[in-house]
Amino acid sequence: MSAEIIDGKAIAEQVRADVAEKAAELKKTGIIPCLAVILVGENPASVSYVTGKQKALAEAGMADKSVRLPENTTEDELLALIDRLNKDDTVHGILVQLPLPKHINEDRVIMAIDPKKDVDGFHPVNVGNLMIGRKSFLPCTPHGVVVLLKKMNIETSGKHCVIIGRSNIVGKPLALLMAQREVNSTVTICHTGTKNLAEITKQADILVAAVGHPSTVTRDMVKPGAVVIDVGVNRIPDETKKSGFRLVGDVDFDAVSETASYITPVPKGVGPMTIAMLMVNTLEAAENTLNK
Numbered sequence: 001m002s003a004e005i006i007d008g009k010a011i012a013e014q015v016r017a018d019v020a021e022k023a024a025e026l027k028k029t030g031i032i033p034c035l036a037v038i039l040v041g042e043n044p045a046s047v048s049y050v051t052g053k054q055k056a057l058a059e060a061g062m063a064d065k066s067v068r069l070p071e072n073t074t075e076d077e078l079l080a081l082i083d084r085l086n087k088d089d090t091v092h093g094i095l096v097q098l099p100l101p102k103h104i105n106e107d108r109v110i111m112a113i114d115p116k117k118d119v120d121g122f123h124p125v126n127v128g129n130l131m132i133g134r135k136s137f138l139p140c141t142p143h144g145v146v147v148l149l150k151k152m153n154i155e156t157s158g159k160h161c162v163i164i165g166r167s168n169i170v171g172k173p174l175a176l177l178m179a180q181r182e183v184n185s186t187v188t189i190c191h192t193g194t195k196n197l198a199e200i201t202k203q204a205d206i207l208v209a210a211v212g213h214p215s216t217v218t219r220d221m222v223k224p225g226a227v228v229i230d231v232g233v234n235r236i237p238d239e240t241k242k243s244g245f246r247l248v249g250d251v252d253f254d255a256v257s258e259t260a261s262y263i264t265p266v267p268k269g270v271g272p273m274t275i276a277m278l279m280v281n282t283l284e285a286a287e288n289t290l291n292k
């Protein structure tokens with residue numbers, strides 16, 4: 001058997017086209033959805049992600065008040081910028097690209113963002129609201145995974161979803177989303193402390209890898225017919241590429257695609273969905289100001 005490849009790029013394009021239409025509608029009321037993406041330093045992966053986000057904003061007809069700051073920016077300077085953006089009524093969403101340089105406390109920065117503008121869904125208020133099933137901004141990558149499954153008509157109810165990875169950005173929020181009543185999966189979270197990882201992953205109907213290490217999921221760890229979602233984005237050296245690297249996920253794609261029923265590729269799988277869901281959240285943040 002050979003797995004069907006989930007075309008995250010195409011699904012993300014549909015989502016973004018829908019957002020562009022709704023943003024055009026909103027503009028008739030005088031509101032132009034606006035996002036400020038803040039990048040501190042020049043981490044090459046972060047520069048690439050931020051550029052992708054800005055391109056998506058332009059394509060959706062949304063305003064872009066992004067700011068790029070030097071590596072040596074102080075925490076106080078960053079907090080002052082966030083304060084200004086919090087108070088700026090023309091800015092609906094604020095996203096601080098992570099990771100931040102080591103001298104800046106990430107937690108303090110996330111806490112400084114107005115939860116109403118926290119389109120990443122990282123502020124404790126939004127995390128807490130998600131936990132107890134109240135309306136909140138959903139973190140983009142986990143939300144993107146759920147939308148991919150839905151758009152592919154993949155049954156999630158009663159299925160066993162095994163997630164490898166317990167990060168605040170992906171593993172933990174995805175576990176909550178998959179367990180919510182509308183998705184209705186049984187969820188297991190695996191992590192570095194998990195014993196007999198393969199024994200657990202082989203029980204998965206839906207297996208999600210969100211670790212950040214290539215070849216974490218090998219063919220022997222996957223039940224035949226399972227759905228495999230690869231959230232990993234790893235740069236590995238490749239002299240045949242102009243950039244000197246290529247992107248691979250956390251899953252041994254070639255071998256696993258021989259046994260899975262569906263699989264997401266890297267690139268063009270989950271990655272484009274993260275950006276698409278950010279556009280959804282930015283639109284929502286702007287729409288929310290209508291009812292103020």
Ligand code: GUN
Binds near residue numbers: 095096140141169274
């Ligand atoms: N770094 C990696 N993923 C993300 C994300 O979804 N949001 C932010 N702000 N930073 C990230």
